[in-house]
Amino acid sequence: MSSDLLFEGIDEPGLATLDGYRRRGGYETLPKALRMSRDEVLNELIESELRGRGGAGFSMGKKASFLPKGDMDKYLVCNADESEPGAFKDRELMQKNPHQLIEGLIIAAYAAAATRAFIFVRGEYAEVADILERAVEEAKEAGYLGERVLNSDHNLILWVHRGAGAYICGEETALLDALEGKRGNPRLKPPFPANQGLYQGPTLINNVETLSNVPHIIAMGAADYVKLGVPNSTGTKVVSVSGNVQRPGNYEVELGISSRELICGLAGGPPAGREIKFWFPGGSSSPVLTADDLDLPYDFDSMAKAGSMLGSGSIIIVDDSNDVLDVALKVAKFYRHESCGKCTPCREGTNWTVKMLERIQRGEATPMDLDIMASVQERIIGHCLCVLGDSMAMPIGSMIAKFREEFEAHMESARDAADRAAIEAAA
Amino acid sequence: MTEIARFSHGSRVPGWDEPVDLELDPAEVPDPATTDVPDDLREEIEGYMARYPDRHSAALPALTAAQHRHGWCSPEALEQVACVMRVTPGYLAAVATFYDMLRVEPAPPGTHAIYVCTNISCSLNGADALYDAMREAAGDDETFDVRAFECLGACDIAPMASVDGTYVGPLAPADCVRIVGQCRAGEEVLPERQVARRKAADTLAREAGLK
Numbered sequence: 001m002s003s004d005l006l007f008e009g010i011d012e013p014g015l016a017t018l019d020g021y022r023r024r025g026g027y028e029t030l031p032k033a034l035r036m037s038r039d040e041v042l043n044e045l046i047e048s049e050l051r052g053r054g055g056a057g058f059s060m061g062k063k064a065s066f067l068p069k070g071d072m073d074k075y076l077v078c079n080a081d082e083s084e085p086g087a088f089k090d091r092e093l094m095q096k097n098p099h100q101l102i103e104g105l106i107i108a109a110y111a112a113a114a115t116r117a118f119i120f121v122r123g124e125y126a127e128v129a130d131i132l133e134r135a136v137e138e139a140k141e142a143g144y145l146g147e148r149v150l151n152s153d154h155n156l157i158l159w160v161h162r163g164a165g166a167y168i169c170g171e172e173t174a175l176l177d178a179l180e181g182k183r184g185n186p187r188l189k190p191p192f193p194a195n196q197g198l199y200q201g202p203t204l205i206n207n208v209e210t211l212s213n214v215p216h217i218i219a220m221g222a223a224d225y226v227k228l229g230v231p232n233s234t235g236t237k238v239v240s241v242s243g244n245v246q247r248p249g250n251y252e253v254e255l256g257i258s259s260r261e262l263i264c265g266l267a268g269g270p271p272a273g274r275e276i277k278f279w280f281p282g283g284s285s286s287p288v289l290t291a292d293d294l295d296l297p298y299d300f301d302s303m304a305k306a307g308s309m310l311g312s313g314s315i316i317i318v319d320d321s322n323d324v325l326d327v328a329l330k331v332a333k334f335y336r337h338e339s340c341g342k343c344t345p346c347r348e349g350t351n352w353t354v355k356m357l358e359r360i361q362r363g364e365a366t367p368m369d370l371d372i373m374a375s376v377q378e379r380i381i382g383h384c385l386c387v388l389g390d391s392m393a394m395p396i397g398s399m400i401a402k403f404r405e406e407f408e409a410h411m412e413s414a415r416d417a418a419d420r421a422a423i424e425a426a427a
Numbered sequence: 428m429t430e431i432a433r434f435s436h437g438s439r440v441p442g443w444d445e446p447v448d449l450e451l452d453p454a455e456v457p458d459p460a461t462t463d464v465p466d467d468l469r470e471e472i473e474g475y476m477a478r479y480p481d482r483h484s485a486a487l488p489a490l491t492a493a494q495h496r497h498g499w500c501s502p503e504a505l506e507q508v509a510c511v512m513r514v515t516p517g518y519l520a521a522v523a524t525f526y527d528m529l530r531v532e533p534a535p536p537g538t539h540a541i542y543v544c545t546n547i548s549c550s551l552n553g554a555d556a557l558y559d560a561m562r563e564a565a566g567d568d569e570t571f572d573v574r575a576f577e578c579l580g581a582c583d584i585a586p587m588a589s590v591d592g593t594y595v596g597p598l599a600p601a602d603c604v605r606i607v608g609q610c611r612a613g614e615e616v617l618p619e620r621q622v623a624r625r626k627a628a629d630t631l632a633r634e635a636g637l638k
Contacts, residue, residue: 004629011630073480083579085546092627101441116480122580123528124542126592127623159478164487165527181486183525199480242548242582242629246511249628251585251638267630284547284578316548316582330547334577340525 054207282311285391346389363414560600
C-alpha cells in the first residue's frame with residue numbers, strides 16, 4: 001500500500017510557492033468546488049467519511065454540518081498548534097506544501113459558509129508561520145482570498161495567528177480563548193464551538209492534515225476517496241514515527257496498514273540488537289501497546305479495540321534499553337507543566353502523579369502506592385473540562401497495568417539502595 | 428527522611444514575602460499623553476489589532492512584538508502594549524504569564540532563545556545530556572535564554588533544539604559550543620542540519636524502494 005495524496009511530490013523544489021503548487025495542478029479544485037453548491041461540497045465531505053486528523057477522529061463533514069445555517073458571522077479556524085509529543089506531521093505539511101492547506105481551507109470555509117478564517121500556528125513554528133504568511137499573501141494576490149473569490153459569492157479573509165507556547169492551546173476551546181487574546185483555558189462544553197465558538201459565533205475548527213485532505217476529496221470525489229483505507233478509517237494518514245527507530249520521520253500510508261510494516265518496514269524498527277518494549281500509537285497521550293500488538297492494522301477502530309487510540313497518528317517507539325519508570329516520569333512531568341490549572345483533578349492529579357513516581361525513583365514508595373497512583377488516574381478521566389488530564393492518566397494507567405512487575409522491582413531495588421545509603425551514612 | 432524544602436517565608440508553597448498593598452489603586456489603562464510608545468511598535472500593534480473583529484485578539488502578537496524590542500515582557504513593555512491596545516497592564520500580565528515563549532523574567536534585548544527539546548522522543552535519543560551541554564556552552568552569558576522545552580514537534584531530528592526559531596538536529600553535545608558561537612557571530616546556525624533542508628522520510632523510503 002503506497003498511495004501518496006498529501007505527500008505527493010512533497011520534496012519537489014518550489015512546491016511551497018504558488019507557481020510550484022500550480023505546476024502540480026494546485027488550485028484547480030477550488031473553481032470546481034465553487035461551481036458546486038455549498039451543500040454539495042458538504043455532502044462530498046460527509047460521504048468521504050474523512051475523520052479528523054487532530055486526535056479526536058470525529059467526522060469532518062458532520063462537524064461542518066453542525067454549524068447553523070443563516071446570515072451571521074461564521075468562522076473557520078485551522079488548528080495548527082501541533083504540540084502533542086511525537087507529532088510532527090503538520091509541520092512538514094505546512095512547511096513544504098502550505099498552499100494545499102490554504103486551498104482546502106478555502107473550500108471548507110465555502111462549505112461551512114464561513115467568511116473569516118484563522119490559522120492558529122504554535123509560536124515555536126516560527127519558520128513555518130513565515131512560510132504560511134508568504135503563501136497567504138500569494139493566494140490573496142492571486143484572488144483566491146478576499147472578496148468574491150474567483151468571482152463567486154464566497155468571501156474569505158484569512159490571517160495566520162501565532163501562539164506563544166502552550167500545549168493546551170491545541171484543545172479547541174482553549175485555542176479559541178488564546179485567539180481571543182486571553183489565557184488559553186478550555187471552556188465548558190456544550191455549547192460546542194459549532195454553535196458558540198470564536199467571538200461567540202459559529203466556528204468550525206479543523207486540523208491541518210484534515211483540511212489538506214479536502215482538495216483531494218473534492219478532486220477525486222468521495223466515491224473514490226472511500227476506496228482508500230479501510231471502512232470507518234478512510235483515506236491516507238501521514239504518520240509521524242519517532243523514538244527508538246532507525247528511520248524516524250513522516251510516512252504517508254493508507255489507513256489499515258499493518259503496524260509492523262509501518263514501524264519495522266518503513267521506519268526500520270528499533271536499533272540493531274534491540275527489541276520494541278512498548279509503543280505509543282497516537283502520541284504521548286495514548287495508552288501504550290506492546291510488541292504483541294504489532295500485527296494490528298493501523299486504523300482508528302483497531303487501535304480503539306486494542307484499548308488505545310490512533311489520536312493524531314504519532315507513533316513513539318521505546319526499546320528494551322529504557323526503563324518504563326523514566327518514560328512514565330517524562331510523560332507525567334510534561335502534563336504537569338502543561339496543565340492550565342483550571343480543573344482540580346487535572347491540576348492536582350498530574351502534580352501528585354509526578355510526586356509519586358519520584359517517590360518510587362527515590363526508593364520511598366511501597367507497592368500500595370501503585371494502587372493509589374492507578375486510582376488517581378481513574379479519578380482524573382472524564383472529570384475535567386478538557387482531556388489534558390486524561391491524556392496523562394491513560395498512558396500512565398496503561399503503563400502501570402502492563403508493567404506493574406517492573407515498577408515493583410524498581411521500587412524494591414531503589415528502597416534497598418536507599419536503605420544501604422542510610423546505613424552507610426549512619427556508620 | 429527527606430528534608431522538606433521551604434521558601435523564605437516558611438511555607439512549602441511559593442508565594443510572596445510581602446502582603447499585597449490593598450490601599451493601592453488598580454492600574455488603569457495607560458494614558459496615551461504620558462505613555463511613551465515607540466512609533467514602529469505602535470504601528471505594528473495597530474496592524475495586528477486591525478486583523479481581528481475584537482482588538483483583544485492582538486494580545487499575543489503584540490506582546491511578542493514588545494518582547495522583541497525589550498527582551499522580555501517588562502513593566503515598561505506591558506505599559507506600552509496596554510496603552511496601544513487600550514487594556515490594563517494587569518490584563519496583559521495575566522496573558523504573558525500563561526505562555527512559555529513570553530518572558531516574565533528580565534532579559535536584555537536581542538536575547539537568543541535556545542529551546543532544547545527534552546520530551547520523550549528526544550530524551551530517548553540523549554536530549555538530557557544535550558541540554559546540560561547547551562547550558563554549559565552558554566555559561567553565564569545573560570543574552571542566552573537556554574531552556575529545556577516541551578515537545579517542539581520535530582521528533583524526526585531528535586535530539587533537537589530551536590535556536591531563535593530555527594530547528595536544528597540531530598544534535599550531539601559537542602555541537603553546542605558551535606551553536607552558541609554562531610549565535611554570537613550572527614551567523615546562520617548549522618545550515619546543514621536545519622529541518623527545513625531535510626527530505627521527508629516518506630521521500631527517502633520511496634527512493635530506497637521501500638514504498
